[in-house]
Amino acid sequence: MKTLGDLRVRAEVVRALGPRVAWRFRSLNAEAERLRGAREPIYRRLWDEAASEVGATVRDLGSGFLELRLEGRATRVRQELVDIDSQAAITLSFDKTLVHRLLTAEGLSVPEHVEAGDADALLREGAVVVKPADGTGIGAGVTGSVRTAGQLAVARAAARRYGPRVLVERAVPGEVYRFLLLDGQLLDVVRRGRPAVTGDGRSTIVELVAQENRRRLEAAGEDGLSLVRPDLDFVYTLQAAGRSPRSVPADGERVAVKTVTNQNRAGENATVRDTSPELAAEAAAAARVVGLRLAGVDVIAPTLDRSLAESGGVVLEVNCTPGLHHHYLVADREGATRVAVPILRALVG
Ligand SMILES: Nc1ncnc2c1ncn2[C@@H]1O[C@H](COP(=O)(O)OP(=O)(O)O)[C@@H](O)[C@H]1O
Numbered sequence: 001m002k003t004l005g006d007l008r009v010r011a012e013v014v015r016a017l018g019p020r021v022a023w024r025f026r027s028l029n030a031e032a033e034r035l036r037g038a039r040e041p042i043y044r045r046l047w048d049e050a051a052s053e054v055g056a057t058v059r060d061l062g063s064g065f066l067e068l069r070l071e072g073r074a075t076r077v078r079q080e081l082v083d084i085d086s087q088a089a090i091t092l093s094f095d096k097t098l099v100h101r102l103l104t105a106e107g108l109s110v111p112e113h114v115e116a117g118d119a120d121a122l123l124r125e126g127a128v129v130v131k132p133a134d135g136t137g138i139g140a141g142v143t144g145s146v147r148t149a150g151q152l153a154v155a156r157a158a159a160r161r162y163g164p165r166v167l168v169e170r171a172v173p174g175e176v177y178r179f180l181l182l183d184g185q186l187l188d189v190v191r192r193g194r195p196a197v198t199g200d201g202r203s204t205i206v207e208l209v210a211q212e213n214r215r216r217l218e219a220a221g222e223d224g225l226s227l228v229r230p231d232l233d234f235v236y237t238l239q240a241a242g243r244s245p246r247s248v249p250a251d252g253e254r255v256a257v258k259t260v261t262n263q264n265r266a267g268e269n270a271t272v273r274d275t276s277p278e279l280a281a282e283a284a285a286a287a288r289v290v291g292l293r294l295a296g297v298d299v300i301a302p303t304l305d306r307s308l309a310e311s312g313g314v315v316l317e318v319n320c321t322p323g324l325h326h327h328y329l330v331a332d333r334e335g336a337t338r339v340a341v342p343i344l345r346a347l348v349g
């Protein structure tokens with residue numbers, strides 16, 4: 001059922017896009033669903049490769065489940081779902097406000113935030129990010145580059161579609177990095193660039209986004225498993241940069257179109273090899289505090305060559321059942337870290 005809040009969000013997006021352009025994106029959900037279908041073969045390939053590396057056999061159980069077996073030990077996986085963490089740790093990790101509190105108590109920096117308190121005070125000092133406080137992932141209901149009280153109200157409505165609790169955070173500048181940890185060991189780090197388009201001097205930003213989505217559909221998942229949604233985050237991110245969805249970037253000009261990184265393309269992800277040991281230890285501490293053995297710790301930092309305490313970076317969130325494809329679908333595919341190998345060893349080794 002559509003609520004008044006839904007309509008408010010929709011009206012804001014349609015107003016910025018223009019009704020004709022908004023109508024052209026009507027098939028986006030069906031297309032996104034089609035692209036999601038590409039996840040299964042990509043994960044199949046990744047697990048097959050890991051199994052051959054560790055000498056395990058693979059049995060297809062159907063419905064996307066694989067059974068991986070090495071000598072007497074067997075495990076079952078389904079894409080990124082693995083049998084490693086407890087249900088309690090997984091559920092706890094979804095509560096972003098609680099996780100912020102636990103991380104802070106451990107001495108780790110998190111973005112300044114309020115859940116129930118006065119978010120206007122935070123807004124007066126600069127842009128904020130508004131998100132569901134509990135139970136979501138993949139950027140659902142997250143709106144960045146929120147700068148006015150009016151935008152804050154609409155962004156709250158967008159987050160409330162996913163649940164009653166809403167978290168407002170200081171927008172932290174800098175790049176977003178995914179640290180993948182297993183039992184305290186850092187398996188890989190990927191830099192995740194914000195979704196961007198490159199101008200041709202003729203097309204509007206929304207047209208460039210439509211072209212980008214077409215390319216991703218044609219690549220059948222190999223250039224990323226999501227599409228760029230022209231949503232509230234898109235509208236406010238462009239507004240903050242003094243643009244509109246209908247402006248025309250110059251030929252060759254690169255424009256970041258979202259603050260939320262989740263819908264970027266594979267080519268915007270890069271494997272990072274030189275992370276300071278102090279920073280790796282902070283990421284491991286974040287995973288431990290949440291109680292996850294396998295964790296995707298998201299960090300925003302100006303540099304990875306020193307600890308967060310020194311660089312002024314933050315731990316943004318600690319993800320359970322982290323997507324393994326982020327580590328494979330990167331700009332340099334040959335140089336990607338085969339993270340499924342140590343994970344499979346932990347399961348059946
Ligand atoms: N406080 C913040 N400052 C800057 N960017 C943010 C902030 N919070 C979220 N983001 C961006 O939005 C994305 C999604 O937010 P996140 O809290 O990770 O939600 P989800 O659990 O849905 O992935 C992040 O990966 C990041 O790109």
Ligand SMILES: [Mg+2]
Pocket residue numbers: 137138139298317319
């Ligand atoms: Mg996230």
